Amino acid sequence: MKEKVLIIGGGIAGMEAARQLQALGCSPLLVEKEHGLGGHVARWHKLFPDMLSAESLVTELEAGLSGVTVYRHTEVKSINRLKDSYSVKLSNGENLVVRAVLLATGFRLFEAAKKEEYGYGVYDHVVTNADLEAWMNGFPDERMPEAPRAVGFVHCVGSRDIKAGNSQCSKVCCMTAVKQAIEMRERYPQAEVYCFYMDLRLFGKKYEDFYIGAQRDFGIHFIRGRVSEVGETIDGRVQVKAEDTLLGKPVKVILDLLVLMSGMVCNPSASALAPQLRLEIDSDGFLRSRDNVAGILESGRPGIFYAGACTGTKTVPETLAEARAAALRIYQYLQA
Amino acid sequence: MIYKGKQKIWSDYQKEIPDDHWFYARSCIRQNFFPASEKYFLEIGRNVLGRDICDTEHHTTCGGIAYHSDVIPQETAMTIVARQFALMTEMGYRNLVASCITSFGNYTEILETWREFPELEARIREHLWKSCRREFEKPEYLAHASDLMYKWRNDIAERAQYRLVNKDTGEPLDIVEHIGCHYSKMFPHKGVGGAEYPCVLSGMVESWGGRIVDYPERRHCCGFGFRQYLVKANRGYSVSNTYKKFESMEPFHPDGIITNCPGCPYFLDRWQYVIAEQTGKTYGRDGFGIPVFTYEELAGLVLGINPWDLGLQLHQTAVEPLLDKMGVAYVPADKYLGLNREDLLRPELPSVLKCF
C-alpha cells in the first residue's frame, strides 16, 4: 500500500513536494486553506531574475498534481501523534492517518499598517510590494495613480526592525524592489523612481546585474537612508522624509506613489500548529529546524518535515529546491 | 486620506480615563501665556459639567522645563513630582490630571522609570521623606487635561452656543491640530490615538463641527524645543521649525490652530509675528495670521464664553478672523479691558502682521 504523506500548504513548496512524492510512489495529500493553489506566487506577476511569469510557474506546478489528492478550502483542525503515524482532523470533517507530515505553510507578509509612520491604509497612494504585483497582474487598485511622475520604494518595511519584532533581513525584498522599480520605469518612462534602502542585499544569481541595469539603463535613484515619515500633500500626493546618509543631509521628495517593501514573517497558521506537534519556534519567529546547515528540512520530531518559507525567508528557486529535497527525505524516512 | 484607516489606529490606542475626581496639577507657564485657560478648564469641568477637580495652591512646578533644559538632574525632578503625588494623596485623590504636556510627559516618564527601576522609586521616597516629611501613593490614573476635554467633547457639543462652522457658508472650519511632543511621542500608548495620528484634539474639533487639516508637517515640533528657544543663539532654529510648519500648512488655508501644550500655542502664535517681520509673510487672509488657541479657549468659545474673558487679547496673532467666521458675539472696544473693566492699555502693533 502507498504510504500517505500529509502536506500542509498548497503554495509552490507544497505543490512541488506533492508532485515529487507522487513520482516516488507515495500518496501525498495536499491541504490548502484557500481555493486556489500557488499561495503568494499565484498573486505575483513576474519572477526575478529572468522575469518568468509567476502564473506560468503555478500552472506548470499544478499540472504536475494529477493523481494527487488536493483538499482545497480546507485547514488542519488538529493533529496527533500515534505510534508511528499521525492522526489528522481536517476542517471538512475528514480524518486521515498519515505516516509523515510536511509543513509547507510558507510566510505571511508583514502588515505594513503596523509601521504607522508610513501611512499604509491612511494615505491615498501608499501600497505594498504585493499590492503592486497584484495590480500588475491586472487587479484594479484605486491607490494607483494615473500617470505617475514620481514613484518611491521603501526597503525593509518590518524587516531588520527590532521594534516591529523582526530583527531578521527578509532577503528577497531588495531584489523585488529593484525589479519593481525597473518595471515601473518601463511602464512610466517619464517617472522618476527612488529606492530608499538601508543596505542593498542583492545576493543571488544575476541580482547585481539587475542593480547595475537599474542604475545605468533605467536611471533609478538609490538613496541610502530609511524613510522616517510620510505625509500627504493637499493634492493627495505623498511626502517622504529620509536622510541621504551618503550625502549626510536630510532629503524630502513628493511622490505620486509609495511602495512599501513588506518583509516576510512566519505564517501564523504554522505557529498555531507548532504547539500541537511540539515544534520549536526559532528566534526569528519561523519554525526551528534541527539545524540551519544540514538539517533545515527536519523538525527534530519523527515524521515531521519542513519545506520553504516556514523556516525562514526563501526565494522561489530555494523553495522549489527545498520541496524536492524534502520529498526525497520523506521517501527515505518511509523506506527506513 | 482614508479616514477609516485612522479610525482603525485610534481604536488601537484608547486610554482609560475615569470620569470624575481628579487632582489638577497646573502648568508653571500657562497662566502667564494663556491666563484664562486653566481657569476655564476648572470652570467647564466643575460648573458646566459638575465634575470634582481639586486645585491646590500648595503644588509647585513639576521641574519639567529645568529637566528638559539640562538644569536639574532627573532625581531632583522626580522628588518634585513625588511631592505633587504626596499632595494628591493627602487630599484624598487617586487620579492626577496635568495641565501641561511636558508635565504629563514628565509624570509618565517618571512612573515608567519607577516601574522599570523600583530601587529608584524607593530612593525618591527616601529623598521626599528627608526633605519634607511627606509620603505618597502613585496615581492610579494619569491624564493630560486635554484627555479629559476629549472625554467631555460631546457634553460640550451638546451645550454649544457656537460651532466650528463658518456662519456665512455653513461649511466646517478647517482646523490644524498640533499635539505637544511630550504628549505621546515618548509613550504612544499613553496618548489618545497614539503618536502618529493622535485623536485627542481632532476628536474635539470634529465633535464641535470643525474639519481637521492633516498637512505633511503635522507631526513636526512647534519649534519651542526647549534649548532651541531658551538659548538665544539657538532661537533661529526654533523659529525655523515653526516656519517649516506654516509653509507646509499654508496651501490648506486653515482657519485656526488648536494645541494642547503650553509651548506650542505660544510659539505658533508669537513666531508668526517674527516670521512676518523677517520675511514679510503672513499666513491668514488679508495680512492676518492663523489664530492659535489652547483647547480650553476653543471649548470656551464653543460654550459661548466672552473671548476677552478667555484671555484672547493676550494672543499676538489676531483671533478676530476666527471669531467672525464662527459668528461669536464680542465687543471690539472691550478687547483691552481687564478685570473690573480696568484699562490694560493698547499694545504696540506690529508693522507687518495685521492685528487689532
Place this chain on the structure above:
Amino acid sequence: MKDFGFTLSPSSAVSLDKVDSRLWHKLLETSPDAAVCISCGSCSASCPAARWSGMSIRKVLLALQRGQSVAPMLSCCMLCGKCTMVCPRGINTRKLILALCRICEKP
C-alpha cells in the same frame, strides 16, 4: 527689518524633486558609466588629493545627483588615475573628471 538677534536658519534639506541635475545628465551623455557608482569609497581612499583637499570622486558623483556644487573639488584632482585602477565597477573616473571639467567650463 527688525533685529531680533536671530533669524530664520536656512534648511539643509535637499528636495529631490527640485534638484537641478542638468550637469549630471550632461555628464551621463558622454560618461554613462557614472551611473553605476555604488559609493564604495575606494576612489577617495586611494586619492592623493583627498586627505589634503577634500577631493572625492564619490562625493562629486553624489553631489551632482543632488544638485550640489562640485567645481571646487574638481580643481584639486591631479589626474593621477589611481581611482580608475581601484574602481570595482570599472568606471573610467579619469575620463569622467576630464569630461566634467569641460562641462563645468561651458555649462
